Amino acid sequence: MNHSSNSRQRVLDRIRAAAPDSPARERDYAALERPYTRTGSLTAEARVALMTERLREYDAGVTECASGELPAAIAAALAASGRKTFVAPAGLPSAWLAPGFEWKIDRDLSADQIEGVDGVVTACFCGIADSGTIVLHHAAAEGRRLVSLLPDWHLCILRTSQIVETLPEYFARCTQPPALVTWISGPSATADIEMTRIKGVHGPRFLQVIVVRD
Template sequence: MAADSGRRAVSDGRDRVLARVRRALADVPRGERPGDVPVDRSYRRAHGERTAEETVALLAANLAEYRAVVHRTAQDGLPGLLRTLLARRGAASVLVPAGLPAHWTAAVDARRVDDLAASTARELEAVDSVVTGCAVAVAETGTLVLDGGPAQGRRRISLLPDHHVCVVRVPDQVVASVPEALERLDPRRPLTWISGPSATSDIELERVEGVHGPRTLEVVLLEVSGTPDAATHGGG
């Protein structure tokens, strides 16, 4: 009896959906195809107008809203800041992508672990921290995007260690919106979109962090100035 009732409910639901589809298509000519009707795709690319500094400030605010810890520094202050962040964490080891600029971690006391294809998940989980660059950061959503570039390494290294420090060059790696970010990204690359530390909630909305990645995300907004070469080196 229960099974029959369930089947009737599914059938009734399907019939209602199909009836609505038929009503919506009632005035569409039988021979018309989707490609025959022009669709306006002039979507809004960003919400409001901002200066570059305002866009960076919005990114910082939204990162903090997602419980990321945000820091700002100039280029000459980065090595000392990274040393402080890892020491404060008590990190004895730090995972470093092959293309990360060497001077970024020159002052770090922790043992450096290379990003190797042969490393096992267990070995990577045992590393205390990882430091990476990023491909682009989205201000309106507080999102960091990694695409496996030289300063970012393999996707798994930003997912397995419990502490992730991500360096974002500002303002050149910051965009206002997701559409602007997509224009900079190659969809063929392994894209990882990060909005705050890894977290989930159970049915009672109890937040649990560290389920699918690092429990702690620290973002360093690196103020870059000077020549284009200096701004480009080591970021992606």
Template sequence: MSARAEILGRIGAALGDVPRPAPSPFPSPAEWTYGAPATGIEDVAGLFVERVEDYRAVVDRVAAADLPAAVGRALGPARAVVVPPGLEPEWLSTVVDVEVVVDDGTLSAAELDATDAVVTAAAVGIAVTGTIVLDHGADQGRRALSLVPDLHVCVVRLDQLVGDVPEAVARLSEAVASGRPLTWISGPSATSDIELERVEGVHGPRNLHVLLVD
């Protein structure tokens, strides 16, 4: 008999009178497919709003017909706003006394910093995490637009909401395959690295205003 077999035999004998554990009360793992729509979320839109607001962002649910007026209200006192080239012009139809700059890709960081706000669309909104993802299509523009101005007004359509991150990743696969970058936004830019004090606007917009279009 080998030493290994002898040791295992002794362990087995020592455990001979140990009661067997009862069957686990937990059900067997549910069938799950990566990227499939999340289950168990009764109100995806309501959860999305709740989680985004947890990050100290402002969220308004608006009807499509009221979106231009909502954009104007969200911009507030802004006097200069930059927009991506593919943004719907109708969204800014109620904006008055505001300089609207359409980004042609040549604006410097200093020029972007001189604007008060940016208005973009979005690619996906994730309910569980309260995250908005930009895939930088024509209506979202290059990454610098959503990272430099102090206010980001982001329009998210109801049909762009998903339950969880794997579902979002599945939706974003085309953008990834085409080589476009992704920007994942969970509330205004903030950090708590210094003495655990929350500081906003360190590496991105200080204010995030989300317009969820029903």
């Protein structure tokens, strides 16, 4: 792509002429002031309560269970959804695959195969209480991006140890910057028509969360 490589030089030259590269760049970056709230102040219990409250404000459903009760809680949530077929990421613990439902394990399922499924169950990387956000890094138990997108119903398993209070606390937990991230704050929504919030445009219309005490 010849014209583009010429333009590369042209654009970079124009930028350098206007803003020359500074030898103090790294020092300048390190010196950037970040006086905003980095760490939260809530007790563990209040943090979980805030996460739950914020999720509910987004119309997400939330239930809580002890660690040992998780398989039963998953089965109960699936049953309550009234849905029958579910997709599971390849790395989802087998104990979570509640019997009595039809499971499709995502080993390179096609979009069409996932599209026909009623719901999906995934783990997550983190929950951010301040904004009621669930973060997926798309590891094996969190699934490819597709599997938590096409089904209309998403059940996400969130452990209390994964819940942080503030967004900066989430970033502090990322020892390495992840390559893929999806931050989910409630079900898909739009307010494009007269600013009326409508739930469920293209992503899952229903988000259900099980908070696991650990």
